[in-house]
Amino acid sequence: MSAASPRKRVAALISGRGSNMLSLMAAARQADYPAEIALVFSNKPDAPGLETAKDAGIATAALFHKDFASREDFERAMQDILLAHKIDLVCLAGFMRLLTPWFVEQWTGRMINIHPAILPSYKGLHTHARALADGVKLHGATVHFVVPEMDAGAIIAQAAVPVLDGDTPETLGARVLIQEHVLYPLALKLVASGAAKIIDGKVLTGETANGETLVVPSPSLQGA
Numbered sequence: 523m524s525a526a527s528p529r530k531r532v533a534a535l536i537s538g539r540g541s542n543m544l545s546l547m548a549a550a551r552q553a554d555y556p557a558e559i560a561l562v563f564s565n566k567p568d569a570p571g572l573e574t575a576k577d578a579g580i581a582t583a584a585l586f587h588k589d590f591a592s593r594e595d596f597e598r599a600m601q602d603i604l605l606a607h608k609i610d611l612v613c614l615a616g617f618m619r620l621l622t623p624w625f626v627e628q629w630t631g632r633m634i635n636i637h638p639a640i641l642p643s644y645k646g647l648h649t650h651a652r653a654l655a656d657g658v659k660l661h662g663a664t665v666h667f668v669v670p671e672m673d674a675g676a677i678i679a680q681a682a683v684p685v686l687d688g689d690t691p692e693t694l695g696a697r698v699l700i701q702e703h704v705l706y707p708l709a710l711k712l713v714a715s716g717a718a719k720i721i722d723g724k725v726l727t728g729e730t731a732n733g734e735t736l737v738v739p740s741p742s743l744q745g746a
């Protein structure tokens with residue numbers, strides 16, 4: 523990065539184990555990565571990911587949402603912490619709280635989320651079980667800008683995995699998670715560097731040619 527474009531200060535918001543947070547931290551260790559993880563915040567003071575971040579020398583903060591009278595009170599306190607740490611971009615990384623329009627609007631175009639499905643299919647919870655129940659052959663993950671409507675903002679990047687005979691929500695979820703760890707650092711890089719541009723509500727990333735195609739079941743195995 524040149525001196526003219528300092529690394530963006532990122533807050534990773536987590537509620538649990540924080541494996542996506544870890545993938546962002548690992549990417550941000552590269553000298554030319556356009557973002558640094560400046561804060562890990564959780565709405566659960568006992569989230570295992572907080573310890574992991576602390577051990578890596580990253581600033582952490584936690585506010586238990588149940589200690590607040592309302593969703594708004596919790597978010598105003600969270601916002602104060604983000605501002606105190608001079609955060610430029612927010613990455614929701616398994617942050618399992620719905621956010622109010624007020625909070626989302628504080629971060630318009632500067633807050634992204636990873637969702638374990640190929641949006642706009644399977645918004646909400648239990649995405650792997652629902653994909654299996656429908657019998658889809660491709661499933662995956664999406665990183666998108668956050669808007670007030672849940673899981674609905676402009677899509678930055680997506681990854682697909684095959685759904686295999688005998689999959690359970692756990693085996694499918696594990697296959698998706700591996701791709702989440704590739705996808706989120708890539709998407710954050712696109713946003714932090716300014717390469718991802720929102721035009722007419724859609725994200726353009728500069729991608730114009732990609733020869734890789736995933737067909738399930740594999741045509742080569744079927745003799746096609």
Ligand code: GAR
Nearest residue numbers: 538539540541542615616636637638
């Ligand atoms: C990830 O699979 C993420 O996509 C999902 O929670 C998991 C968090 O895991 N997020 C959502 O479901 C948001 N609706 P992690 O704590 O190991 O990153």
